[in-house]
Amino acid sequence: MDEARRDRDEEGRARNARPRDGLGRPLPYGAEGVERQPEGVVRSPEETVREAQRLLDAGMPFHAHEVFEDAWKSGPDAERELWRGLAQMAVGLTHAARGNAAGGARLLRRGAAAVEAFGRPAPYGIGVGPLAGWARELAGRVEAAGRPGGGGVVDAAAEAPRLRPGPREDGH
Incomplete structure (x- = not known):
């Protein structure tokens, strides 16, 4: 394939x-x-949270971000900021791991x-407060690791x- 050309889908979009x-x-x-997440999939909020958590646990936050992005683009306007914020956290973890x-x-x-x-109550059982705390705490550690002698990248799976308080669904 000529790598100078742009790849296009069936409708001609890049x-x-x-x-x-x-x-x-x-x-x-x-x-x-790795297998890519299909784009534009409409999932229920339950399916979105379950699939994104599976991908996060597998150390694939970039792919989880794509699941959240589908939810923000296809869901009700009232929920867009929730899904967009979750996508931003997943991309933040991606950048930190890179x-x-x-x-x-x-x-x-x-x-x-x-x-x-x-806001609250936590939609779909998502622990909004604990997630925000996790993101801010990790951001501080990532910044410290990025300074000279700081230690480098983070392990995305670790x-x-x-997304929801409590034990993982796989029992661990």
């Missing part, structure tokens, strides 16, 4: 067909990547502010947040 790694980074054509401390911290904090502004 779509990058390069495989991606678990953190969403493009790989060379022909490389083994070693972009400044971008990661900024997006983690932006996402925390968005979900907190959404840092995965709990």
Whole structure:
């Protein structure tokens, strides 16, 4: 394939067909990547939370962000900031895991502010307060790690947040 050309979908829209790694980074054509999340999937809020948590637990926050993005684009206007804030936190974790401390911290904090502004009670069982606290705490650690001698990137799976308070659904 001519890599100077843009990949296009069936309707002619630009779509990058390069495989991606678990953190969403493009790989060379022909490389083994992880399965990408289909775009534009309309899920129930329950399905969105379950799928995003599965991806976060697997260390794939970029892919979780795509699930949240579908919810923010297809859901009711009243819930857009919730899903957008969750997507921003997932992208913040992605950047932190890729070693972009400044971008990661900024997006983690932006996402925390968005979900907190959404209010209470916690929609769909999502722990808005604990999630915002997780994001701000991680943002501080990411910034410290990004300073000279700070230690580098974070492990996306180890840092995965709990979207709902309580034990993981897989029993761990």
